[in-house]
Amino acid sequence: MTIQFKADNVFGERLLEWWQGLENDRASRAELRRADSILTITMSGAYRRIYRSLCYLGWEQEMNTPWYQDRLALAVGILAHIKHHQSNTTLPKAMSHLSNDKPVVSELRFKRLLESPDLASLLTGLRRVLPLLGESNGPDILLLTNDILYWGDAVKKRWAYTYEWPAQ
Numbered sequence: 001m002t003i004q005f006k007a008d009n010v011f012g013e014r015l016l017e018w019w020q021g022l023e024n025d026r027a028s029r030a031e032l033r034r035a036d037s038i039l040t041i042t043m044s045g046a047y048r049r050i051y052r053s054l055c056y057l058g059w060e061q062e063m064n065t066p067w068y069q070d071r072l073a074l075a076v077g078i079l080a081h082i083k084h085h086q087s088n089t090t091l092p093k094a095m096s097h098l099s100n101d102k103p104v105v106s107e108l109r110f111k112r113l114l115e116s117p118d119l120a121s122l123l124t125g126l127r128r129v130l131p132l133l134g135e136s137n138g139p140d141i142l143l144l145t146n147d148i149l150y151w152g153d154a155v156k157k158r159w160a161y162t163y164e165w166p167a168q
Contacts, residue, residue, distance in 0.1 A: 010058075019079050050076060071150075074148055081131070082144075089140050
């Protein structure tokens with residue numbers, strides 16, 4: 001069984017609660033925002049708190065592997081950069097939001113993000129993209145966490161279909 005973070009399940013509720021708590025825990029948010037690697041994120045207190053909390057809720061044996069732990073750490077590090085949660089707004093939709101008749105994230109930057117060869121590159125790419133969205137154009141953090149957790153060809157294709165490509 002795979003875990004999905006949704007607003008109506010305990011995993012999604014706990015993640016949203018943790019993320020909202022970052023607003024009052026500026027030190028943890030700053031530590032995560034400065035983290036430049038998955039290892040650094042994993043060593044942070046904020047990551048350890050959410051990880052232990054998810055384990056308490058039943059983070060299943062199959063999810064308790066370095067493969068999933070790295071992806072969860074990447075998601076946690078990225079969520080610290082998001083100030084505004086917009087339910088049901090995917091990151092590609094937020095990135096293709098128009099500003100002055102151009103997407104806030106260019107087609108080229110979006111393509112490079114999809115071509116990230118590993119998690120470290122994805123972390124760097126997402127950290128560079130999120131400030132371009134502005135504070136009021138945030139994605140749904142649960143959808144984003146699921147996408148990062150299951151990052152692969154299926155998610156990349158869905159992102160490519162969801163991004164609103166400018167007319168040529």
